[in-house]
Amino acid sequence: KAGVTQTPRYLIKTRGQQVTLSCSPISGHRSVSWYQQTPGQGLQFLFEYFSETQRNKGNFPGRFSGRQFSNSRSEMNVSTLELGDSALYLCASSKNTGDSGNTIYFGEGSWLTVV
Amino acid sequence: EDQVTQSPEALRLQEGESSSLNCSYTVSGLRGLFWYRQDPGKGPEFLFTLYSAGEEKEKERLKATLTKKESFLHITAPKPEDSATYLCAVLTNAGKSTFGDGTTLTVKP
Numbered sequence: 737k738a739g740v741t742q743t744p745r746y747l748i749k750t751r752g753q754q755v756t757l758s759c760s761p762i763s764g765h766r767s768v769s770w771y772q773q774t775p776g777q778g779l780q781f782l783f784e785y786f787s788e789t790q791r792n793k794g795n796f797p798g799r800f801s802g803r804q805f806s807n808s809r810s811e812m813n814v815s816t817l818e819l820g821d822s823a824l825y826l827c828a829s830s831k832n833t834g835d836s837g838n839t840i841y842f843g844e845g846s847w848l849t850v851v
Numbered sequence: 852e853d854q855v856t857q858s859p860e861a862l863r864l865q866e867g868e869s870s871s872l873n874c875s876y877t878v879s880g881l882r883g884l885f886w887y888r889q890d891p892g893k894g895p896e897f898l899f900t901l902y903s904a905g906e907e908k909e910k911e912r913l914k915a916t917l918t919k920k921e922s923f924l925h926i927t928a929p930k931p932e933d934s935a936t937y938l939c940a941v942l943t944n945a946g947k948s949t950f951g952d953g954t955t956l957t958v959k960p
Contacts, residue, residue: 771950781950841897842894842897
């Protein structure tokens with residue numbers, strides 16, 4: 737069974753540009769969440785989508801946005817990139833039903849460097 | 852505000868030297884507590900889910916326990932391949948997850 741797949745794995749962008757990251761959840765998982773991980777701030781929750789609707793949101797500026805498609809695949813977008821946006825962006829999915837449905841499984845992440 | 856605090860920040864052990872990692876939490880309503888292992892440059896790998904006080908889960912040299920205020924990850928006779936950062940996370944009844952900053956474990960041969 738394939739795990740959570742994130743693309744691209746590595747990318748370099750310039751300040752002011754925008755970036756779109758993609759995530760394919762585990763088959764059958766309907767919830768997709770996004771996290772930012774940096775050495776100084778640890779793992780920070782960005783947002784969660786379920787059935788194409790944003791269900792929860794973390795404390796990030798409006799430059800960070802996301803969406804989920806009908807096949808549960810998700811994208812996140814960061815506009816007007818800043819140097820501080822350099823981080824590992826992790827996507828995670830969960831079934832969200834049943835006793836074991838709360839467990840979230842992570843992808844390998846997308847490494848974003850803003851120069 | 853939901854809070855998760857992990858201690859120690861870093862732990863260095865000799866191979867075979869057992870120890871425990873702590874995760875203390877303050878949340879409005881706990882739906883579940885999760886432990887993950889993260890190797891450098893990789894995404895967190897799921898280890899355990901605990902749902903209620905008194906619950907215990909085991910996997911190889913790892914054992915996770917849960918009380919009403921904290922969770923412990925016990926490592927018995929660790930090996931160098933157990934070296935990683937161990938993350939604790941709580942999921943609240945509101946559906947929000949909060950992660951601790953992790954404990955970086957180094958096991959020397």
